[in-house]
Amino acid sequence: MSPLWLLILILVLAIAGFAIGRTRAMASVDDHRKLHSRPNYYGTNVAMLAFAPAALLLAVWVVAQPIVINASVSHLIPETSYEDAGALNLIMSDVKRVAEGLDVAVAQGALSAEEARSIRTEFTDVRARLGEVGVALGANVDRDVLRAAQAYRARAATGTWFMTAAVLIVALAGFFFAIREARGDFRARNRVENGILTLLITAASIAILTTLGIVLSLLFNTIEFFRLYPALDFFTRLEWAPSFSGRGGASALGILPLLWGTFYISIVALLVATPIGLFAAIYLSEYASKRVRAFAKPLLEVLAGIPTIVYGLFALLTVGPLLVSVFGNGGLLGVDWMGGGRAVMTAGITMGVMLIPFVSSLSDDIINAVPQAMRDGSYGLGATQSETVRQVVLPAALPGIVGAVLLAASRAIGETMIVVLGAGAAARMSLNPFEAMTTVTAKIVSQLTGDSDFASPEALVAFALGITLFVVTLGLNVLALYIVRKYREQYE
Structure with missing residues (x-):
């Protein structure tokens, strides 16, 4: 059966x-x-x-x-x-x-x-x-x-x-x-309630064990990689040049250029998403009428349901050419800063648009959770609506807003398709936002695409990249928890 x-x-x-x-x-x-x-x-x-x-x-x-x-x-x-x-x-x-x-x-x-x-x-x-x-x-x-x-x-x-x-x-x-x-x-009720408690504990344990399994699966392969490739070179070299069988030469597998590209693109994305998303949340929660809110909020959240590959195509076909027409040779500004459509700015702007609903929706819910009594007290002291929002509502909602931004940052760091189509595949350390760069996630995909020999450092390096990315996002979550606890004590 x-x-x-x-x-x-x-x-x-x-x-x-x-x-x-x-x-x-x-x-x-x-x-x-x-x-x-x-x-x-x-x-x-x-x-x-x-x-x-x-x-x-x-x-x-x-x-x-x-x-x-x-x-x-x-x-x-x-x-x-x-x-x-x-x-x-x-x-x-x-x-x-x-x-x-x-x-x-x-x-x-x-x-x-x-x-x-x-x-x-x-x-x-x-x-x-x-x-x-x-x-x-x-x-x-x-x-x-x-x-x-x-x-x-x-x-x-x-x-x-x-x-x-x-x-x-x-x-x-x-x-x-x-x-x-x-x-x-x-005593049937006692038996049933104990059974439900066991079910809840089991569900929590599965979540914890799943995380532990992910970490261990990455860790064992990472240890195998560091047996084949020096850990010091991996974390300190400024060059990423894997050499697969048949290409000749020794591989240079330095993670620093990939981390630089990851953080650079994520910062650009957050610079786009944070102000737009936060201002949209403030408008929807404090100023918009019920009719406008009922129309605008679902429309804004539609952005969260668009597949990332569609955003990647949008970056490749629309954002990139638009930036070239402004910052490229013969563009509107008459400068030659951007040689092609794939660049940090292309991926960063597109990723920022994708992150707007993450920031706006979470921030909107957090702002709405601020007690109305705090607003009424501010109005009673003679403050205007803008002063109330700036000096009462936003400070009270700050821990949640910081958590929303850091959640968006974690989402940006883990993005792949927008980077592949919008930022290119060049691993370099440069301050020019109009140059092509790549990220950790994009290289994980490229290292494991096709016939991979898991006995070679060029394939096993993907697991080292993965666990490094895991540690980075874990650090962001710890930082968010610290900030939330610090400011929550101030307002409770």
């Missing part, structure tokens, strides 16, 4: 358990007031015990089964067929693809179950047979890959059978155990 149908089955069992548990608890007493908990708690207890443990087991099994099968089947691939773990992973992806293709062929009747188990590359063009049922393979299937795929398929079928049995046993055990407890003196 597929995991989806299995999940639906235990969900139906849980729904039935809710009705049965509620009815059984009410039937166990002659007066409903003698129940320890409300009737719905007894039904929820049955549904919870029938569904939650089985669903958890199903989730763990679905995640763990491919990993276990992959590890048990990989030894069927001869060591002479691959050089490192990366090459083995590529081969195992082909194995899984062939195994799935055999399942499709059996399901469509192109192959019988026996033929799928006994097919041989010496007598059959497996790639062509699978292509007939719509399974496209990038290369011919050799004997070792086919044998591993058949083993993978057999073990996956066995694992699915055991998964179905185990999940149903756990669901039924929880169902009948909870039904037996559906009595009037049972």
